[in-house]
Amino acid sequence: MxxxxxxxxxxxxxxxxxxxxxxxxxxxxxxxxxxxxxxxxxxxxxxxxxxxxxxxxxxxxxxxxxxxxxxxxxxxxxxxxxxxxxxxxxxxxxxxxxxxxxxxxxxxxxxxxxxxxxxxxxxxxxxxxxxxxxxxxxxxxxxxxxxxxxxxxxxxxxxxxxxxxxxxxxxxRLQPGALGNETSAVSDSFSTGLLEYPHYTRPAEFRGWKVPDILLSGHHANIETWRREQALQRTLERRPDLLETAELTAKDRKTLERLKNDGQA
Structure with missing residues:
Protein backbone atom coordinates (compact mmCIF):
# COMPACT_ATOMS: atom_id res chain seq x y z
CA MET A 1 0.00 0.00 0.00
CA ARG A 173 -3.11 -1.14 11.50
CA LEU A 174 -5.57 -3.14 9.40
CA GLN A 175 -2.88 -4.17 6.90
CA PRO A 176 -1.79 -7.83 7.16
CA GLY A 177 1.33 -8.07 9.29
CA ALA A 178 1.04 -4.58 10.79
CA LEU A 179 -0.11 -5.81 14.21
CA GLY A 180 1.65 -8.45 16.27
CA ASN A 181 -1.65 -10.26 16.85
CA GLU A 182 -3.73 -10.55 13.68
CA THR A 183 -6.95 -11.06 15.67
CA SER A 184 -6.61 -7.72 17.48
CA ALA A 185 -8.15 -5.61 14.72
CA VAL A 186 -11.01 -8.07 14.22
CA SER A 187 -12.29 -7.71 17.79
CA ASP A 188 -11.75 -3.94 18.12
CA SER A 189 -14.59 -1.66 19.12
CA PHE A 190 -16.75 -0.80 16.09
CA SER A 191 -15.28 -3.62 13.95
CA THR A 192 -18.04 -5.97 15.13
CA GLY A 193 -20.64 -3.21 15.30
CA LEU A 194 -20.38 -3.21 19.11
CA LEU A 195 -18.04 -1.69 21.66
CA GLU A 196 -15.33 -4.08 22.78
CA TYR A 197 -15.63 -6.18 25.94
CA PRO A 198 -13.42 -5.36 29.00
CA HIS A 199 -9.90 -6.78 29.26
CA TYR A 200 -7.85 -7.94 32.27
CA THR A 201 -4.29 -9.17 32.78
CA ARG A 202 -1.98 -10.14 35.68
CA PRO A 203 -2.12 -9.83 38.62
CA ALA A 204 -5.38 -11.67 39.24
CA GLU A 205 -5.98 -9.42 42.25
CA PHE A 206 -4.84 -5.80 42.52
CA ARG A 207 -5.61 -3.65 45.56
CA GLY A 208 -8.56 -5.86 46.35
CA TRP A 209 -10.00 -5.72 42.82
CA LYS A 210 -10.25 -9.20 41.32
CA VAL A 211 -10.37 -10.42 37.75
CA PRO A 212 -13.79 -12.00 37.00
CA ASP A 213 -13.70 -15.70 37.84
CA ILE A 214 -14.97 -16.69 34.40
CA LEU A 215 -11.73 -15.45 32.80
CA LEU A 216 -9.68 -17.71 35.08
CA SER A 217 -11.85 -20.78 34.47
CA GLY A 218 -10.17 -21.96 31.28
CA HIS A 219 -13.61 -22.70 29.80
CA HIS A 220 -13.29 -20.97 26.43
CA ALA A 221 -16.91 -21.33 25.34
CA ASN A 222 -18.14 -19.73 28.57
CA ILE A 223 -15.53 -16.99 28.26
CA GLU A 224 -16.71 -16.16 24.72
CA THR A 225 -20.32 -16.04 25.93
CA TRP A 226 -19.31 -13.70 28.79
CA ARG A 227 -17.35 -11.44 26.44
CA ARG A 228 -20.24 -11.16 24.01
CA GLU A 229 -22.62 -10.26 26.83
CA GLN A 230 -20.17 -7.68 28.16
CA ALA A 231 -19.84 -6.13 24.69
CA LEU A 232 -23.62 -5.94 24.41
CA GLN A 233 -23.97 -4.42 27.86
CA ARG A 234 -21.22 -1.86 27.30
CA THR A 235 -22.71 -0.84 23.96
CA LEU A 236 -26.18 -0.57 25.51
CA GLU A 237 -24.80 1.66 28.27
CA ARG A 238 -22.50 3.89 26.25
CA ARG A 239 -23.51 3.80 22.58
CA PRO A 240 -27.05 2.44 22.23
CA ASP A 241 -27.23 4.02 18.78
CA LEU A 242 -24.81 1.36 17.50
CA LEU A 243 -27.33 -1.38 18.28
CA GLU A 244 -29.60 -0.07 15.54
CA THR A 245 -27.18 -1.20 12.82
CA ALA A 246 -25.18 -3.96 14.56
CA GLU A 247 -25.58 -7.52 13.30
CA LEU A 248 -27.34 -9.21 16.23
CA THR A 249 -28.32 -12.83 16.64
CA ALA A 250 -31.55 -13.97 18.26
CA LYS A 251 -29.49 -14.82 21.33
CA ASP A 252 -28.03 -11.30 21.37
CA ARG A 253 -31.50 -9.78 21.31
CA LYS A 254 -32.61 -11.96 24.21
CA THR A 255 -29.53 -10.92 26.16
CA LEU A 256 -30.24 -7.24 25.49
CA GLU A 257 -33.84 -7.65 26.60
CA ARG A 258 -32.70 -9.28 29.82
CA LEU A 259 -30.14 -6.55 30.46
CA LYS A 260 -32.80 -3.89 30.00
CA ASN A 261 -35.23 -5.70 32.29
CA ASP A 262 -32.56 -6.22 34.94
CA GLY A 263 -31.75 -2.52 34.89
CA GLN A 264 -28.09 -3.19 34.20
CA ALA A 265 -27.87 -0.55 31.53
Missing part, protein backbone atom coordinates in the same frame (compact mmCIF):
# COMPACT_ATOMS: atom_id res chain seq x y z
CA UNK A 2 1.17 3.51 -0.79
CA UNK A 3 -0.04 6.58 1.11
CA UNK A 4 0.93 10.13 0.13
CA UNK A 5 0.08 13.15 2.26
CA UNK A 6 0.03 16.59 0.63
CA UNK A 7 0.87 19.10 3.33
CA UNK A 8 2.58 22.39 4.10
CA UNK A 9 4.14 20.81 7.21
CA UNK A 10 5.75 17.47 6.24
CA UNK A 11 7.70 17.43 9.51
CA UNK A 12 4.40 16.88 11.38
CA UNK A 13 3.77 13.73 9.38
CA UNK A 14 7.29 12.30 9.53
CA UNK A 15 7.20 12.22 13.33
CA UNK A 16 4.13 9.98 13.22
CA UNK A 17 5.27 7.91 10.25
CA UNK A 18 8.44 6.79 12.05
CA UNK A 19 6.82 5.77 15.35
CA UNK A 20 5.03 2.75 16.80
CA UNK A 21 2.85 0.61 14.50
CA UNK A 22 3.22 2.99 11.54
CA UNK A 23 7.00 3.02 11.86
CA UNK A 24 7.19 -0.78 12.07
CA UNK A 25 4.83 -1.23 9.11
CA UNK A 26 6.97 1.18 7.12
CA UNK A 27 10.18 -0.68 8.03
CA UNK A 28 8.65 -4.02 7.04
CA UNK A 29 7.61 -2.65 3.66
CA UNK A 30 3.92 -3.20 4.40
CA UNK A 31 3.17 0.42 3.57
CA UNK A 32 4.96 3.30 1.87
CA UNK A 33 4.29 6.57 3.71
CA UNK A 34 5.28 9.82 2.02
CA UNK A 35 4.84 13.48 2.98
CA UNK A 36 4.79 15.87 0.01
CA UNK A 37 5.13 19.61 0.54
CA UNK A 38 2.75 21.13 -1.99
CA UNK A 39 4.42 24.52 -1.54
CA UNK A 40 7.12 23.06 -3.80
CA UNK A 41 4.53 23.12 -6.60
CA UNK A 42 3.43 26.73 -6.18
CA UNK A 43 4.85 27.77 -9.54
CA UNK A 44 5.78 31.27 -8.36
CA UNK A 45 8.94 32.80 -6.93
CA UNK A 46 7.32 33.57 -3.59
CA UNK A 47 6.06 29.97 -3.13
CA UNK A 48 2.56 31.30 -2.51
CA UNK A 49 -0.15 28.63 -2.21
CA UNK A 50 -3.09 30.75 -1.03
CA UNK A 51 -4.90 33.94 -2.00
CA UNK A 52 -7.80 36.14 -0.95
CA UNK A 53 -11.28 34.86 -1.81
CA UNK A 54 -13.22 36.25 -4.76
CA UNK A 55 -16.22 38.17 -3.51
CA UNK A 56 -14.45 39.29 -0.35
CA UNK A 57 -14.49 37.85 3.14
CA UNK A 58 -11.97 36.98 5.83
CA UNK A 59 -9.18 34.44 5.62
CA UNK A 60 -7.16 32.99 2.78
CA UNK A 61 -8.09 30.21 0.36
CA UNK A 62 -5.80 27.49 -0.96
CA UNK A 63 -5.18 27.90 -4.69
CA UNK A 64 -5.99 24.98 -7.01
CA UNK A 65 -2.82 25.02 -9.11
CA UNK A 66 -0.28 23.83 -6.49
CA UNK A 67 -2.66 21.10 -5.26
CA UNK A 68 -3.34 19.78 -8.77
CA UNK A 69 0.37 19.95 -9.64
CA UNK A 70 1.32 18.03 -6.47
CA UNK A 71 -1.25 15.31 -7.17
CA UNK A 72 -0.06 15.05 -10.77
CA UNK A 73 3.51 14.63 -9.51
CA UNK A 74 2.51 11.86 -7.12
CA UNK A 75 0.50 10.05 -9.81
CA UNK A 76 3.36 10.34 -12.29
CA UNK A 77 5.76 8.97 -9.70
CA UNK A 78 3.55 6.06 -8.67
CA UNK A 79 1.64 5.06 -11.81
CA UNK A 80 3.25 6.67 -14.83
CA UNK A 81 0.30 9.04 -15.34
CA UNK A 82 1.39 12.52 -16.29
CA UNK A 83 -1.76 14.63 -15.98
CA UNK A 84 -5.00 14.92 -14.12
CA UNK A 85 -7.63 15.72 -16.71
CA UNK A 86 -10.68 17.94 -16.32
CA UNK A 87 -12.71 14.73 -16.17
CA UNK A 88 -11.00 13.75 -12.93
CA UNK A 89 -14.06 13.70 -10.72
CA UNK A 90 -15.54 11.62 -7.94
CA UNK A 91 -15.38 8.65 -10.34
CA UNK A 92 -11.62 8.57 -9.72
CA UNK A 93 -8.58 8.51 -12.02
CA UNK A 94 -7.89 5.24 -13.85
CA UNK A 95 -4.19 4.45 -13.98
CA UNK A 96 -2.41 2.09 -16.34
CA UNK A 97 -3.06 -0.92 -14.09
CA UNK A 98 -6.80 -0.23 -14.01
CA UNK A 99 -6.96 0.92 -10.38
CA UNK A 100 -8.31 4.19 -9.07
CA UNK A 101 -6.22 6.04 -6.48
CA UNK A 102 -8.48 7.56 -3.82
CA UNK A 103 -7.75 11.26 -3.28
CA UNK A 104 -9.05 12.27 0.13
CA UNK A 105 -9.71 15.81 1.29
CA UNK A 106 -9.63 16.23 5.08
CA UNK A 107 -12.40 18.73 5.72
CA UNK A 108 -14.95 19.59 8.47
CA UNK A 109 -17.65 19.42 5.78
CA UNK A 110 -16.73 15.84 4.86
CA UNK A 111 -18.38 12.55 5.73
CA UNK A 112 -17.84 11.53 9.35
CA UNK A 113 -15.07 8.93 9.53
CA UNK A 114 -15.93 5.48 10.89
CA UNK A 115 -14.30 2.08 11.36
CA UNK A 116 -16.28 0.83 8.38
CA UNK A 117 -14.68 3.50 6.17
CA UNK A 118 -11.27 2.52 7.57
CA UNK A 119 -11.88 -1.09 6.57
CA UNK A 120 -12.95 0.03 3.09
CA UNK A 121 -9.90 2.27 2.56
CA UNK A 122 -7.59 -0.44 3.90
CA UNK A 123 -8.35 -2.45 0.75
CA UNK A 124 -6.96 0.26 -1.55
CA UNK A 125 -3.48 0.12 -3.08
CA UNK A 126 -2.91 3.88 -3.16
CA UNK A 127 -4.33 6.74 -1.09
CA UNK A 128 -3.56 10.45 -1.41
CA UNK A 129 -4.52 12.79 1.43
CA UNK A 130 -4.80 16.56 1.01
CA UNK A 131 -4.29 18.59 4.19
CA UNK A 132 -5.42 22.19 4.03
CA UNK A 133 -4.90 25.29 6.13
CA UNK A 134 -6.31 28.81 6.19
CA UNK A 135 -9.99 29.49 5.44
CA UNK A 136 -10.59 26.66 2.99
CA UNK A 137 -10.00 25.18 -0.44
CA UNK A 138 -10.76 26.55 -3.88
CA UNK A 139 -13.99 24.74 -4.81
CA UNK A 140 -12.46 23.37 -8.02
CA UNK A 141 -10.29 21.09 -5.88
CA UNK A 142 -13.48 19.53 -4.49
CA UNK A 143 -15.28 19.37 -7.81
CA UNK A 144 -12.56 18.09 -10.12
CA UNK A 145 -9.85 16.41 -8.06
CA UNK A 146 -10.87 14.64 -4.87
CA UNK A 147 -12.77 11.36 -4.65
CA UNK A 148 -13.62 11.56 -0.94
CA UNK A 149 -14.10 14.24 1.73
CA UNK A 150 -13.66 13.06 5.32
CA UNK A 151 -14.08 14.62 8.76
CA UNK A 152 -13.04 13.10 12.08
CA UNK A 153 -15.64 15.07 14.03
CA UNK A 154 -17.82 18.13 14.30
CA UNK A 155 -15.09 20.58 15.21
CA UNK A 156 -12.49 22.65 13.38
CA UNK A 157 -8.70 22.29 13.65
CA UNK A 158 -5.96 24.56 12.31
CA UNK A 159 -5.06 22.10 9.58
CA UNK A 160 -5.71 18.68 8.09
CA UNK A 161 -2.50 16.98 9.23
CA UNK A 162 -3.73 15.64 12.57
CA UNK A 163 -7.00 14.29 11.09
CA UNK A 164 -5.04 12.69 8.23
CA UNK A 165 -2.64 11.02 10.67
CA UNK A 166 -5.61 9.68 12.64
CA UNK A 167 -7.18 8.19 9.52
CA UNK A 168 -3.87 6.77 8.29
CA UNK A 169 -3.14 5.12 11.63
CA UNK A 170 -6.53 3.41 11.61
CA UNK A 171 -5.96 2.16 8.04
CA UNK A 172 -2.37 0.93 8.38
Missing amino acids: RIDVLTLFPEMCEGVFGTSILGKAREKGIVSLNAVNFRDFSGNKHNTVDDTPYGGGGGMVLKPDPIFAAVEHVLAESTGSTVVSSEYSTEGHMDQEGTKPRIILMCPQGKTYTQQIAEELAQEEHLIFICGHYEGYDERIREHLVTDELSIGDYVLTGGELPAMTVIDSIV
